[in-house]
Amino acid sequence: MSVSDLRAPITSEGGAVTLPADKWLQGRTLFGGASALVAYTAAVRAFPDLPPLRAAQIGFVAPVGKDVETRAAMVRQGRNVAQVRSELLVEGKVALTAFWLFGTGREANAVHAAAKADPWPGAPEENDSAMTDKGPPFIVNNFDIRRAQETQGPGEPIVRRWFRLTDRGELDRVSELILVGDTLPPGAMRAMQRQGPISSINWSFNILDAELGTRDGWWLGETASQHAGAGYSSERLRLWNADGVQVMDGLQSVAVFG
Incomplete structure (x- = not known):
């Protein structure tokens, strides 16, 4: 089972999906990186023309199992920056909430390496x-x-x-x-x-x-x-x-x- 199988059930319309979760469990919940990936996939499939991802804020609210509901909404889309919220729901309640910031590259006015x-x-x-x-x-x-x-x-x-x-x-x-x-x-x-x-x-x-x-x-x-x-x-x-x-x-x- 590859990572592609984890993302395969997620559609652009959102809604209920069953994830192949067993391989990605951390205790009784889906591993945080895997659940974040599901939420990110829901966001970019709902809005496929977004600029590159620059930052994210993710809240691990409750355990995420194999049966989840995904939903995504555009919070604001400006000329250069788009901000999208996506959520994973379990039994009708939010189990993960994520806020994604996408931004078009611009001519750099400050440059230094990490x-x-x-x-x-x-x-x-x-x-x-x-x-x-x-x-x-x-x-x-x-x-x-x-x-x-x-x-x-x-x-x-x-x-x-x-x-x-x-x-x-x-x-x-x-x-x-x-x-x-x-x-x-x-x-x-x-x-x-x-x-x-x-x-x-x-x-x-x-x-x-x-x-x-x-x-x-x-x-x-x-x-x-x-x-x-x-x-x-x-x-x-x-x-x-x-x-x-x-x-x-x-x-x-x-x-x-x-």
């Missing part, structure tokens, strides 16, 4: 495999993961990993970034005093360069807890290609239980 990945962990082929026989179904079934830091277990609240999809199907670049951008566990995992469940509440991100590809499908991801307390962690999520060029920058609020 910082390259530092410290550089070495190429993915130079690092050991990780999570080959453990983890939620969406990891075991869909990803090849390599280590990208020496830290294991408790320590500085940062998680870095190389990862790639084992079968990306016919994904366009933006859809791939949405699917993989939320792959890693939060950095707060390394600061937890005892084991317990964790759950993403929201995810906001900017796409820095949607056209930039990567080598052999490899992406370097990082989640870093900026602050944790009162049962929540504020996380920064970053994604680089295999050459260390950053392509996505994001923020996330995570509930830390236990």
Whole structure:
């Protein structure tokens, strides 16, 4: 079952669909990147002439299962920027809400590159495999993961990993970034005093360069807890290609239980 199967049921009209969710489960819900991809697909199929995606704000409201209803609405379409809202409903109630910002490219008046990945962990082929026989179904079934830091277990609240999809199907670049951008566990995992469940509440991100590809499908991801307390962690999520060029920058609020 490829990623294409996950998107296949979604139509331009929206409405009820049944997703092949088993391969993409994270506990009792669809993996956040997969559910975000479904919402994005609903938006771009409803409005197929949109300019490139620049940013998004996603709220993970409730568990998303295989039976969902999709809907999308144009909030505003200006000369250069279009803003679209899409939602996934389960049993008539909103389970995911997303706000997508699409923008036409303009002549640049400010230009500077994002910082390259530092410290550089070495190429993915130079690092050991990780999570080959453990983890939620969406990891075991869909990803090849390599280590990208020496830290294991408790320590500085940062998680870095190389990862790639084992079968990306016919994904366009933006859809791939949405699917993989939320792959890693939060950095707060390394600061937890005892084991317990964790759950993403929201995810906001900017796409820095949607056209930039990567080598052999490899992406370097990082989640870093900026602050944790009162049962929540504020996380920064970053994604680089295999050459260390950053392509996505994001923020996330995570509930830390236990």
